[in-house]
Amino acid sequence: VVLAIAAAVLCLPACGGDELDIRAVGWLDYGGRVERIETLGRYSSLEASLLVQLAGAPGTVATDHDYFLYRVIYSTTGIDGEPTRVSGLIAVPTTPSIKGVVSWQHGTNTYRPNSISKPSSPEGLGIAALFAADGFILAAADYIGLGVSTEMHPYYHYPTTVGAVVDLLSIAEVMLDGLARAPDHDLYIAGFSEGGGATAATQRALEQDNPTRLELRAAATVGAAFDPRGVSLRHVMQSDDAFHLGYLLTAFSRIYGQSLAGVVREPYADQLAGWYDGTKGQDYIDEHLPKRLDEFLTEAFLLDYEAGKENPKWFYDALALADTSDYAPRAPLRIHFGSADDIVIPQEARSAFTRMRQQGGNVELLDVGPYGHDDTPLQALPPIQRWFDALDGNAE
Amino acid sequence: VNAAGTDTSGALGAAAEGRAVTSRGMHPSRRSGSRRLARVALALGAWAVGGDASAHPPDQGAPTAPAPWSFFGGFTSHELSNPGLHLGAEYALADTRHFRSLAAAALQAYYQPDTEAGVALLARWGHRYTAGFGLTFDSALGVGVQYTRYDTTVFIFEDSMAVAEAESVSRWAFAPHVVFGLGYDFERSLAVPLHLYARPGVTLLYPDSNQAFQAFVILEVGLRWSPEL
Numbered sequence: 001v002v003l004a005i006a007a008a009v010l011c012l013p014a015c016g017g018d019e020l021d022i023r024a025v026g027w028l029d030y031g032g033r034v035e036r037i038e039t040l041g042r043y044s045s046l047e048a049s050l051l052v053q054l055a056g057a058p059g060t061v062a063t064d065h066d067y068f069l070y071r072v073i074y075s076t077t078g079i080d081g082e083p084t085r086v087s088g089l090i091a092v093p094t095t096p097s098i099k100g101v102v103s104w105q106h107g108t109n110t111y112r113p114n115s116i117s118k119p120s121s122p123e124g125l126g127i128a129a130l131f132a133a134d135g136f137i138l139a140a141a142d143y144i145g146l147g148v149s150t151e152m153h154p155y156y157h158y159p160t161t162v163g164a165v166v167d168l169l170s171i172a173e174v175m176l177d178g179l180a181r182a183p184d185h186d187l188y189i190a191g192f193s194e195g196g197g198a199t200a201a202t203q204r205a206l207e208q209d210n211p212t213r214l215e216l217r218a219a220a221t222v223g224a225a226f227d228p229r230g231v232s233l234r235h236v237m238q239s240d241d242a243f244h245l246g247y248l249l250t251a252f253s254r255i256y257g258q259s260l261a262g263v264v265r266e267p268y269a270d271q272l273a274g275w276y277d278g279t280k281g282q283d284y285i286d287e288h289l290p291k292r293l294d295e296f297l298t299e300a301f302l303l304d305y306e307a308g309k310e311n312p313k314w315f316y317d318a319l320a321l322a323d324t325s326d327y328a329p330r331a332p333l334r335i336h337f338g339s340a341d342d343i344v345i346p347q348e349a350r351s352a353f354t355r356m357r358q359q360g361g362n363v364e365l366l367d368v369g370p371y372g373h374d375d376t377p378l379q380a381l382p383p384i385q386r387w388f389d390a391l392d393g394n395a396e
Numbered sequence: 397v398n399a400a401g402t403d404t405s406g407a408l409g410a411a412a413e414g415r416a417v418t419s420r421g422m423h424p425s426r427r428s429g430s431r432r433l434a435r436v437a438l439a440l441g442a443w444a445v446g447g448d449a450s451a452h453p454p455d456q457g458a459p460t461a462p463a464p465w466s467f468f469g470g471f472t473s474h475e476l477s478n479p480g481l482h483l484g485a486e487y488a489l490a491d492t493r494h495f496r497s498l499a500a501a502a503l504q505a506y507y508q509p510d511t512e513a514g515v516a517l518l519a520r521w522g523h524r525y526t527a528g529f530g531l532t533f534d535s536a537l538g539v540g541v542q543y544t545r546y547d548t549t550v551f552i553f554e555d556s557m558a559v560a561e562a563e564s565v566s567r568w569a570f571a572p573h574v575v576f577g578l579g580y581d582f583e584r585s586l587a588v589p590l591h592l593y594a595r596p597g598v599t600l601l602y603p604d605s606n607q608a609f610q611a612f613v614i615l616e617v618g619l620r621w622s623p624e625l
Binding site: 046 | 608
């Protein structure tokens with residue numbers, strides 16, 4: 001028995017199997033869309049399984065394949081319409097039997113070193129384990145302002161976010177065509193929190209005009225804010241959430257060239273740009289922001305808000321442009337929410353579901369249970385993986 | 397327990413009754429702590445394999461005074477597909493007729509083409525059950541430090557053409573591991589101080605090049621030699 005095991009082991013390196021080379025992505029023709037690809041390593045299905053189990057994911061999760069991680073640096077269109085340099089994470093299973101492409105849109109992040117393309121972040125490695133180990137190419141854009149991009153992140157500015165996502169998808173499509181034995185152009189998209197809204201915005205954009213040959217089969221959002229001007233703003237004001245309001249105000253003032261004077265009290269009006277520039281984490285910003293909005297916002301803004309006056313107009317217009325409940329999904333969209341989420345309240349999901357259904361959209365609403373905002377993805381992602389697998393032709 | 401280390405009433409019995417099992421290489425006056433530890437270790441080992449040495453009569457080829465030091469080495473398979481080597485020494489903390497409590501230190505190296513190469517210094521504590529006809533079963537827990545060189549390739553694109561640049565980063569990491577082994581001890585049947593083994597196991601590595609953990613399967617296949625020193 002021992003000799004047989006020894007012989008088998010000595011044979012294994014020679015019987016390597018049908019595996020991709022980690023460097024194969026470097027020799028594909030991306031048509032000038034890629035500036036740089038860095039190999040970040042190989043992770044095994046065992047690591048993927050342990051990672052998912054240690055995180056406490058409920059239910060069965062398929063982690064059948066080893067996978068390679070890459071950081072891709074590419075160009076997208078910035079808020080000024082000019083090309084800008086961004087990055088993203090791509091994970092490729094080591095098998096040439098690739099099921100398709102999954103695009104993951106990450107949640108709110110103010111700290112550049114925690115970008116998803118630096119896969120030390122739990123979100124980057126966990127998502128790669130979930131989808132690449134299941135046989136999909138995973139693409140996860142950092143968005144403008146995170147990763148290698150040193151601009152300010154255009155928070156809830158979906159034209160640029162969707163652009164960064166779709167541009168990375170076009171790179172993933174080249175990898176799919178170049179590496180898969182029989183390329184399956186099925187595309188699945190999913191995202192959490194800010195990325196949930198970005199997922200809906202990406203679906204809306206792709207179903208209007210898809211510049212890739214990938215075919216959107218399904219979309220899933222987790223803890224997404226669909227209605228920033230209505231539900232989200234009301235909740236932020238009621239819960240004295242200066243962190244998210246500050247991020248929105250700072251980003252919109254930069255994008256639309258407006259001043260925060262008259263909206264935000266001093267000294268915060270001058271300090272916000274330095275806090276939300278990618279160099280500070282949420283803990284730091286929370287610590288330095290006031291706990292009450294009447295200490296953060298000007299009296300004039302608060303009085304106008306109480307009176308129902310949308311002043312300043314640029315801020316309310318920007319919030320309205322970030323609405324993603326205004327379309328009828330053609331590919332099935334599953335909206336996941338935690339019933340105990342006090343950051344993005346369940347009303348966001350319920351009202352978006354109702355509105356999309358009224359427009360004839362292909363949408364389902366899923367309550368994952370009494371979980372808060374940050375615990376919701378762990379509950380939602382295993383069923384999302386099984387759903388994507390089922391749509392791909394495997395048993396759910 | 398006789399002087400040759402033969403447990404005539406079983407490790408569990410010895411442990412339960414507080415009787416001594418042999419502990420090697422120590423001055424008698426300094427052995428009581430180690431003996432207690434060894435008794436616990438042997439009792440745990442017996443429990444782990446569901447056995448009771450007292451079930452085996454002492455006349456079925458009991459080992460006599462096995463050498464306390466032995467040396468082992470062989471092939472290491474990392475992730476069951478990448479080649480490597482290991483070399484180490486083992487010390488018998490305590491013996492009964494079927495059980496050995498052991499400590500071991502080993503140097504292990506592997507190479508995964510285009511991805512990484514690692515060298516690890518490992519320390520293990522474990523047990524070996526040896527059946528009367530020589531079949532062995534090992535289990536061991538270990539800790540270690542591993543120095544890993546991660547090979548990365550950076551592709552820099554000019555339009556559609558890429559130039560590849562090889563880069564590498566190196567990192568020290570903590571490497572706890574567990575191994576379970578199957579083997580054959582030729583001492584029992586042929587009186588040759590050699591032991592052939594195959595030990596599959598799992599190693600965790602933290603942190604890796606991405607500040608994350610890695611986990612990989614290892615399989616050690618080799619020979620252990622027990623010289624009379």
